[in-house]
Amino acid sequence: MKLQNRTKLTILAALLMSLTLAACQQPGDPGASTPQVDTTPASVIASLIERAQSAPSPESERLLIQAAQLLLEQEKPGEAQRLLESVNVITLDNDTRAALVLTLADIYLAQGEPLQAEELLTTDRMGLLTAANELSAERLNEISLKRATVWEFNGNYLSAARERIFVAPMLSDEASTTNHQRIWGDLIAIPNDTLQQLSSTVAVPEIQGWLELAWIYKGLQDNLDQQLKQLDNWQQRFPGHPAVAQLPEALRIVRELSENQPKQIALLLPMQGKYKAAAQAILNGFMSAHYATQTNAAEGGPTIKVYDTSNTTLFQQTYDQAVTEGAEIIIGPLQKENLRALLTSTTMLPVTTIALNKEQGQFESPANLYQFGLSPEDDAGQLAAHALQKQYQQAAVMFQNNPWWERAYLEFAQQWQADKREVTSATSFDDQSKMAGAIKEMLLVQHSELRAQQLKGILGKPIEFHPRRRQDIDFIYLISTPEQARQIRPLLDFYYAEEIPVLAGSQIYSGKTDPKADRDLNGIEFCDIPWLLEKPDAIQKALMKAWPKADHRYFRLNAMGVDAYRLQSRLQLLTQIPDAGLFGATGNLSIGIDNKVHRELSWAVMKGGRPTLIPKISESDLKNSSNTPKGLHELNNRQTINRPQAGGQPG
Secondary structure (H helix, E strand, C coil), X not given: CCECCHHHHHHHHHHHHHHHHHHHCCCCCCCCCCXXXXXXXXXHHHHHHHHHHHCCCCHHHHHHHHHHHHHHHCCCHHHHHHXXXXXXXXHCCHHHHHHHHHHHHHHHHHCCCHHHHHHHHHCCCCCHHHHHHHCCHHHHHHHHHHHHHHHHHCCCHHHHHHHHHHHHHHCCHXXXXXXXXXXXXXXXXXXXXXXXXXXXXXXCHHHHXXXXXXXXXXXXXXXXXXXXXXXXXXXXXXXXXXXXXXXCHHHHHHHHHHHCCCCEEEEEECCCHXXXXXXXXXXXXXXXXXXXXXXXXXXXXXXXXXXXXCCHHHHHHHHHHHHHCCCCEEECCCCHHHHHHHHCCCCCCCCEEEECCCCCCCCCCCCCEEECCCCHHHHXXXXXXXXXXXXXXXXXXXEECCHHHHHHHHHHHHHHHHCCCEEEEEEEECCHHHHHHHHHHHHCHHHHHHHHHHHHHHHCCCCCCCCCCCCCCCEEEEECCHHHHHHHHHXXXXXXXXXXXXXXXXXXXXXXXXXXXXXXXXXXXXXXXXXXXXXXXXXXXXXHHHCCCCCHHHHHHHHHHHHHXXXXXXXXXXXXXXXXXXXCCCCEEEECCCCEEEEECEEEEEECCEEEECCCCCHHHHHCCCXXXXXXXXCCCCCCCCCCCCCCCCC
């Protein structure tokens, strides 16, 4: 066996053997007299390494790869990586080389480094592309599926879908079913406009069919009748398509949705008092969605009745009145105290209810009560996931000292640390006058200044000094209002943090484009609702036309009203298939086991004082999606000629 560093291997083997000895010291049956074979993971791994030291190549390398895979199962990717560093890739045969690359890709994924995994699988850095022509069909399938998984980790869902579509005919039944479901999951993660654009330009019938089907599901979600009509048309045009025989479950339920729409909906909103403007904004969004989705004017859709819940002491009476008067589903309440009244109910509610708020406490709520709100925790969770995708490790957090912003910080810290990342600094400020001091504290600039003063005292003379900040921050999570952020960003530059990326939630964007005021936010990436960042859809255009002078401060609540209408019509789908997805104005919506609506937000970056949407699909990926299977599986074009084709033709 040719190893790059036998000493490293020996040390690791000794370490694993010590773990084996420790496992042997665990209490056993004192009455047992028959020697037991040690099958603890540490012992098995140590045995594989010991055998590898004396085995010939390529058996030795295969044993090390097997040991590394067991280390991964034990959640020890660092040890697995150090073990494989001892392998000399140059001497490997093609199949062992592929096995090594696949295992290293898994290690990178386990360590939260999917970009490195992508590089291994899509370049010839370790000779994988060169070796591809000599690999078995089974090994090539394994590589294809791993590439798709890595692209999914990196948010490149179009490339993942292409790879899975290409490899699908070569998979066994069980693997094929799972892959089929993953194709659908990848496609519905692609923006509507991209699906529509590609479905009219891609010349491969099978891929075109998948793209059109995904667009029917996403692009027509607001009109069930039209969606069913187009689905029937699609099945006629693509009779031999794989999705005809195995239609995605979400589309199978669409027919049931059309038959089970409520005849009467009750909206419970505080139409007077301090919540009046918020309630009116929600109502405007709700009714805009209702009128925009009615294609048959004669039928007119469900009856909608609005009940005023401003007086919280009368809430239960108002709720009961709505039920008595025939409501089949209730949207509301908005106020927290009214929501708590429902949450503490000991019996099933008489009708399904979608509350327009979320309670953070632990409640065993009725099974037919759902909570939908725009909470700061939604932003914080999205930001943690976004930073994780960028492979950041160390975060600093800055927020105004109030309960609302602190909730966002605590949610972020919990998720970030759960992913084995570190919050190296967190600071809060009471008001504008405290911002500079908070930033200096977060960056430890004062420590640098103190050292300079001490050195000046020792030398007894002036010295040339440039303060330095701490170096253990990969990014800053800024939780503030737009007005505060416009002052904080320049202060960060002043205190030598101009090169540290700044991420933020929706709080930093007012909802109204203001290039002059927001130019100091340039470079900040932030998440917000699609309604404010993406191209307006038909419902948004209709609302803006009806209320051209609507207050931008309530745009998010307009969007919430739109999605409340969408939720009531798709509730059955989202509860039966949690990952089905509802592509709404406030985000991509799903319902968790806690009956709370979860939102996936869009991302933008400030450029020239304007929010610029960060596309989910890159321009290069769009160009690679042109018209033939070429490029869908760069490793090998095996079986392409004899590959089964879908039975449809472009229409």
